Amino acid sequence: MKLYYAPGACSLAVHIAAREAGLSPELVKVDLATHRIEGGADYLGVNPRGYVPLLELDDGSRHTEVAALLQHVGDLDPHGGLLPPAGSRARFEVLQWLAFVSSELHKVFSPWLWHKETAESTRQACKDRITLRLGELDARLARSAHVAGEAFTVADAYAFAIVNWAPMLGLSLKAWPALTAWMQRVAARPAVQAALRAEGLAKG
Numbered sequence: 001m002k003l004y005y006a007p008g009a010c011s012l013a014v015h016i017a018a019r020e021a022g023l024s025p026e027l028v029k030v031d032l033a034t035h036r037i038e039g040g041a042d043y044l045g046v047n048p049r050g051y052v053p054l055l056e057l058d059d060g061s062r063h064t065e066v067a068a069l070l071q072h073v074g075d076l077d078p079h080g081g082l083l084p085p086a087g088s089r090a091r092f093e094v095l096q097w098l099a100f101v102s103s104e105l106h107k108v109f110s111p112w113l114w115h116k117e118t119a120e121s122t123r124q125a126c127k128d129r130i131t132l133r134l135g136e137l138d139a140r141l142a143r144s145a146h147v148a149g150e151a152f153t154v155a156d157a158y159a160f161a162i163v164n165w166a167p168m169l170g171l172s173l174k175a176w177p178a179l180t181a182w183m184q185r186v187a188a189r190p191a192v193q194a195a196l197r198a199e200g201l202a203k204g
């Protein structure tokens with residue numbers, strides 16, 4: 001299995017989930033500014049959208065979309081904890097949070113974060129929306145240890161990768177104590193530390 005990624009991008013969610021599931025994907029680094037793969041090849045030849053993450057399975061098939069990749073990786077978890085069984089209420093909860101992170105956080109951050117030409121009014125609107133949604137996440141995390149309940153699931157991997165962008169944009173998490181404590185708890189997980197180190201985002 002190969003994971004095309006960029007350090008600290010949304011691909012970190014899939015990287016974390018893979019490590020939590022005990023998988024060791026081959027990591028292929030992509031420069032998102034040039035859409036070049038480390039070594040110089042054109043990434044647009046791999047993914048015409050130019051986005052990471054992209055997961056290439058051992059049969060050579062290529063797959064995209066964070067929420068879908070997380071479901072696939074979650075289903076490969078031998079302990080089943082990352083994604084509860086199909087049809088269960090617990091899985092329904094995880095899937096709701098994956099969709100929430102994707103549409104209410106990830107894609108609200110994206111235009112602001114990646115495109116310098118974005119107008120100030122748009123940046124502010126994004127910031128206001130993100131602030132509102134981080135508040136919702138904080139309220140959720142005040143009631144349970146993790147995003148979709150007590151256990152760590154792929155929803156935590158996704159939310160962690162995206163919420164991790166907040167300080168880069170000058171958004172302090174201090175106003176949200178439950179969210180701050182959860183970020184620290186997730187960051188301390190051995191699989192998360194390993195993923196951060198592999199992406200050059202943590203020392204060690």
Ligand SMILES: N[C@@H](CCC(=O)N[C@@H](CS)C(=O)NCC(=O)O)C(=O)O
Nearest residue numbers: 009010032050051052053065066067
């Ligand atoms: N819908 C895609 C979006 C992925 C995405 O936004 N990736 C960003 C990094 S977080 C990217 O590769 N941006 C590069 C670009 O816009 O060219 C998904 O959920 O996987």
